[in-house]
Amino acid sequence: MSKKGLTLKIFWLILCDNLASSAAQLLMKKGLRFPAEDFFSFHAIFNFILGNIASPVLWLGISIYALSFFVWIVILSHVDLSVAIPLTSTDYVLVPFFAIIFLKETVSPLRWVGIATIILGIYFISKSGKQALARNLS
Amino acid sequence: MMAAMTIILLGESFTTLGQILYKKNMNRLDARSLKSIGSYFAFMRDVLLLPGIWLGLFSMAIGLIVWLVALSRFDLSLVFPASSILYVLILLASRVFLNEKIDAMKLIGTSLIMVGIIAITLG
Numbered sequence: 001m002s003k004k005g006l007t008l009k010i011f012w013l014i015l016c017d018n019l020a021s022s023a024a025q026l027l028m029k030k031g032l033r034f035p036a037e038d039f040f041s042f043h044a045i046f047n048f049i050l051g052n053i054a055s056p057v058l059w060l061g062i063s064i065y066a067l068s069f070f071v072w073i074v075i076l077s078h079v080d081l082s083v084a085i086p087l088t089s090t091d092y093v094l095v096p097f098f099a100i101i102f103l104k105e106t107v108s109p110l111r112w113v114g115i116a117t118i119i120l121g122i123y124f125i126s127k128s129g130k131q132a133l134a135r136n137l138s
Numbered sequence: 139m140m141a142a143m144t145i146i147l148l149g150e151s152f153t154t155l156g157q158i159l160y161k162k163n164m165n166r167l168d169a170r171s172l173k174s175i176g177s178y179f180a181f182m183r184d185v186l187l188l189p190g191i192w193l194g195l196f197s198m199a200i201g202l203i204v205w206l207v208a209l210s211r212f213d214l215s216l217v218f219p220a221s222s223i224l225y226v227l228i229l230l231a232s233r234v235f236l237n238e239k240i241d242a243m244k245l246i247g248t249s250l251i252m253v254g255i256i257a258i259t260l261g
Contacts, residue, residue, distance in 0.1 A: 028206065035210040048207065052185030065202075069195075073164060073185050081161040082232035082244055085226055089251045092258055107261075114257030121250030 006126050010078050011087070017071040024064035031058025086125045089118050089123045142212045146220045149204030152197050154227040158235050159194030165236070219259040222252045 037044040052058055074138030075084055093115050099105040107115075167184060187189055208217050225248050232238040 025202065029209055032206065032210050036207045043204075045207075048210075049203075067180065070182055070185070073160060073191075074181070076161050076164045080238045081157055081236060082229055082234065082238045082240060085157065085228040085232075086244070086248045086251055089225075089255065092255055096258070107208075110261030112257050112261075114254045114259075114261055117254030117257060118251050119254075121247045121254060124243050124247030128241050128247065 006079055006083060007125060011126070013075055014084065014087045015073060015090050015094070016122060017068050017075060018088050019094060020064055020068040020071070022091050024068060027061030027064065029061075031055040031061055033036075048117055069072055072089045083125055083128065087122060090122065139216075141209065142216055143220060144212075145204060145208050145252050146217060147223060149201050150221060150224045150227055151179060152201035152204060153224060156194045156196075156198035156201060157228060159197060159230050161232075161236055163194065165190045195256040202216050215259055219256050222255045225252055 022121060032052055033055055034048060036048040072084075096105075096107050096111060100107060163185075167188065205217075205221075208242055229240055229244065233240045
């Protein structure tokens with residue numbers, strides 16, 4: 001079996017998968033028409049599920065979520081879980097980035113600091129991945 | 139606030155369990171070259187034939203339902219940063235259950251990411 005590092009290909013795959021699951025989560029949030037009344041009664045949970053089950057937007061979100069599962073499984077067959085999961089934080093970088101470009105939103109200085117900190121964190125994780133991978137696949 | 143934290147911690151624990159089950163099963167399945175469309179379908183079939191993957195999906199589904207309950211009740215600006223507890227749970231669980239090496243790079247990287255997420259939410 002060949003050794004595979006955190007290649008650029010896998011990095012892009014994680015990025016695309018994150019975008020898909022972020023979009024899915026937004027759709028699910030939009031698709032929820034009935035809030036949950038209570039978390040500790042089966043009746044309330046049942047009503048929560050029943051009240052929302054007919055929402056097409058919720059199902060579109062769930063479908064994209066399901067598709068991103070397979071992409072995620074492919075990712076996990078290549079890298080450590082403790083490398084892959086921190087890299088899902090690229091969401092927090094991409095979403096404000098798209099908000100600036102497409103929605104012309106302004107980003108506060110503190111957010112820029114946050115984005116820069118996350119990018120630095122991802123850089124550190126990518127350095128770790130290269131040594132940890134050989135074990136993982138052996 | 140406490141209720142939100144407890145629910146998010148519960149949800150993220152199920153998510154962590156699901157991810158551990160995925161990874162444990164993917165470690166058993168041979169990593170293969172995925173070139174043709176057919177090889178992707180064969181791979182998907184093999185993945186869905188693993189009972190552990192279904193257990194993982196079940197755990198993720200519970201995590202997802204708990205997450206949806208949290209989203210429907212609490213503000214996104216609270217749920218988002220609180221969910222970054224997932225990174226801590228994953229590091230611990232990867233070390234304990236998957237024997238993954240948690241080196242300084244992963245610790246520093248993950249800490250920076252969590253600080254960044256909190257900064258973004260405050261900003």
